[in-house]
Amino acid sequence: MSTPALSATGLNKSFGSLVVANKIEFNLPAGERFALIGPNGAGKTTFINLMTGMLAPDSGAILLAGEDITRATPAARVKRGLVRTFQINSLFAQLTPIEAVTMAVCERRGESATWWRGLSHYPEAISEAQQILTSLRLDKVATRTTRELAYGQQRLLEIALALATKPKVLLLDEPAAGVPKDESEDLFEVIAGLSSDLTILFIEHDMDLVFRFASRIIVMVSGAILVEGTPAEIAVHPGVREVYLGRGHHGHAHS
Amino acid sequence: MNASALPGPATNLQTWIAARAKWHPAEIVFWLGCLLPLLPASLLPGFLQKYWIFDSYLQLLSQIAITALFAISLDLILGYAGVVSLGHAAFFGLGAYAAGLIAKFWFTDPLLGLACAALLSGAIGFLASFVVLRFHGLALIMITLGLGQLLAEGANSATWLTGGADGLQGIRAGKIFGTVEFDIFGQTAYIYALMVAFLLFLLSRRITNSPFGLSLQGIRDNSRRMLAIGAPNQWHLRKVFTISAAMAGIAGALLTQTTQTCSLETLTFQRSADVLVILILGGVGRLYGAIAGTIIYMIARDFFSDVNPQFWYFWIGLLLIGVVSYMPNGLLGGLNWLLLKWRRA
Numbered sequence: 001m002s003t004p005a006l007s008a009t010g011l012n013k014s015f016g017s018l019v020v021a022n023k024i025e026f027n028l029p030a031g032e033r034f035a036l037i038g039p040n041g042a043g044k045t046t047f048i049n050l051m052t053g054m055l056a057p058d059s060g061a062i063l064l065a066g067e068d069i070t071r072a073t074p075a076a077r078v079k080r081g082l083v084r085t086f087q088i089n090s091l092f093a094q095l096t097p098i099e100a101v102t103m104a105v106c107e108r109r110g111e112s113a114t115w116w117r118g119l120s121h122y123p124e125a126i127s128e129a130q131q132i133l134t135s136l137r138l139d140k141v142a143t144r145t146t147r148e149l150a151y152g153q154q155r156l157l158e159i160a161l162a163l164a165t166k167p168k169v170l171l172l173d174e175p176a177a178g179v180p181k182d183e184s185e186d187l188f189e190v191i192a193g194l195s196s197d198l199t200i201l202f203i204e205h206d207m208d209l210v211f212r213f214a215s216r217i218i219v220m221v222s223g224a225i226l227v228e229g230t231p232a233e234i235a236v237h238p239g240v241r242e243v244y245l246g247r248g249h250h251g252h253a254h255s
Numbered sequence: 256m257n258a259s260a261l262p263g264p265a266t267n268l269q270t271w272i273a274a275r276a277k278w279h280p281a282e283i284v285f286w287l288g289c290l291l292p293l294l295p296a297s298l299l300p301g302f303l304q305k306y307w308i309f310d311s312y313l314q315l316l317s318q319i320a321i322t323a324l325f326a327i328s329l330d331l332i333l334g335y336a337g338v339v340s341l342g343h344a345a346f347f348g349l350g351a352y353a354a355g356l357i358a359k360f361w362f363t364d365p366l367l368g369l370a371c372a373a374l375l376s377g378a379i380g381f382l383a384s385f386v387v388l389r390f391h392g393l394a395l396i397m398i399t400l401g402l403g404q405l406l407a408e409g410a411n412s413a414t415w416l417t418g419g420a421d422g423l424q425g426i427r428a429g430k431i432f433g434t435v436e437f438d439i440f441g442q443t444a445y446i447y448a449l450m451v452a453f454l455l456f457l458l459s460r461r462i463t464n465s466p467f468g469l470s471l472q473g474i475r476d477n478s479r480r481m482l483a484i485g486a487p488n489q490w491h492l493r494k495v496f497t498i499s500a501a502m503a504g505i506a507g508a509l510l511t512q513t514t515q516t517c518s519l520e521t522l523t524f525q526r527s528a529d530v531l532v533i534l535i536l537g538g539v540g541r542l543y544g545a546i547a548g549t550i551i552y553m554i555a556r557d558f559f560s561d562v563n564p565q566f567w568y569f570w571i572g573l574l575l576i577g578v579v580s581y582m583p584n585g586l587l588g589g590l591n592w593l594l595l596k597w598r599r600a
Contacts, residue, residue, distance in 0.1 A: 052483070074482050075485045084483060090477055090479060090480040091476075092473050092476035093477075095476060099469060102272070102466075102469070103469040103472075103473050104484045106469070106470070107481075108484075108485065112467055112469075112470040112491070113466075114467055115467035115494070118276050118461065119464055119466055120272050123269055126269050126272055143268070143271055162483075165484050
């Protein structure tokens with residue numbers, strides 16, 4: 001087996017007596033579409049925060065393409081290709097999509113330190129930003145102010161900003177959060193259409209979407225990974241059924 | 256449909272971005288208009304001559320150019336990078352005293368003096384940025400305020416160097432390029448201040464239209480997201496803080512050079528607060544807001560302090576409350592909003 005795009009061994013994190021990550025171990029092979037599921041409070045967002053360096057683990061190691069990044073800063077991880085999006089829109093309200101994405105492209109290309117040349121001297125950066133926006137169907141609204149965009153378009157811009165960094169591993173924290181059902185399918189179609197070189201892990205509550213778009217699924221419960229497998233394996237796994245159906249207080253059960 | 260939205264196909268994005276940095280005719284008219292006060296009244300038709308008052312206001316106009324430059328320097332950090340400072344006069348005062356001390360003890364070449372003042376306040380600004388930029392919100396405001404007070408009190412007690420409350424005495428006047436003297440009517444002073452302010456405005460305009468300027472706006476809007484796309488926020492901020500400090504220092508040095516005086520007033524909290532008020536009046540994050548704010552503030556001050564020297568700040572207070580309540584983006588922001596509305600209608 002080739003080196004996993006992202007992996008972790010023995011990750012632990014607790015806040016006082018509250019354990020939010022409990023001996024987390026996994027391997028994400030390159031190019032897979034992983035879904036990370038689990039009931040509310042299972043530690044899914046904490047998982048992303050640990051991976052991206054926004055939280056430091058108490059113990060354990062994180063490897064990106066085989067290299068230890070456990071102590072790398074969030075920005076250094078981005079430079080190495082590990083990028084996230086946010087569950088709650090985290091955008092640049094006063095910029096237009098073309099400006100925001102061009103800025104992210106310039107940051108990646110190391111051109112953001114340049115203060116003596118106008119932005120229009122960077123046509124490659126602008127056209128790369130334009131391609132990203134077009135691939136996410138945002139080209140028509142590229143010159144509107146971000147805060148004027150429809151909510152679903154803002155969710156896509158979340159992803160556009162991440163793509164501008166040329167990620168190898170993309171962590172999507174509930175990309176369709178708050179998006180109506182029919183629109184969230186469109187949104188996942190767009191995600192599914194992204195380059196197959198890209199390894200994607202997404203958190204999602206809607207089991208229809210999870211089973212349609214994920215090639216593998218990780219189930220988390222109480223800060224620990226309960227099981228990892230293909231959608232078919234997860235669907236018949238007794239532990240998962242108990243978590244989602246047995247306790248019966250989670251609304252998105254897949255039946 | 257947003258008026259700024261592109262009607263044509265998306266392939267025009269390059270032109271759209273280039274168009275954002277283009278000069279608007281109104282800008283060119285404005286800067287040419289700044290030269291009008293230099294026209295001698297005798298060139299005008301006779302009946303207009305007695306209304307031609309600009310030449311007697313050249314001193315005020317120089318002050319406006321200098322204060323506008325100071326406000327632009329604050330706009331770079333506040334309007335574009337979101338760093339609020341209540342101690343920006345520290346750098347203004349540093350530049351003012353640097354220019355004064357250089358002209359007193361060392362050499363009198365004004366441009367070289369400006370360069371030294373810029374270097375000194377820029378260097379101090381760079382050092383200060385390591386402390387200041389670790390803070391956000393209220394703590395940031397208090398830190399900048401504290402640094403400003405520290406320097407003001409330092410200058411006050413270092414009488415041997417600064418002259419203390421009496422101000423710096425014995426500042427020698429130099430000739431610009433070794434030939435042009437500062438005249439008693441303030442004509443040279445105005446041209447000099449205006450040219451320096453204009454050149455630094457050009458620089459600021461370039462900075463705000465650059466990839467760096469765009470990243471600053473990103474930090475202002477959402478610094479957490481900037482980190483998530485791998486941006487070196489702290490270095491971006493240190494850089495703009497240094498540039499801004501150097502620019503404020505040049506404004507201070509201009510004041511010393513054009514008035515041949517330098518007092519503790521350049522370092523006061525009042526000056527820091529005034530420039531913030533100016534910027535908020537005019538509108539942050541648009542450069543011309545700094546200029547518009549300065550013009551309104553300085554003229555209002557000149558006018559109201561003639562009417563009643565004690566209470567002129569009452570009117571500024573009233574204006575400030577009015578603008579902040581009804582025009583959250585300042586006078587220029589409000590004007591822009593009206594224009595957009597009118598065009599859409």
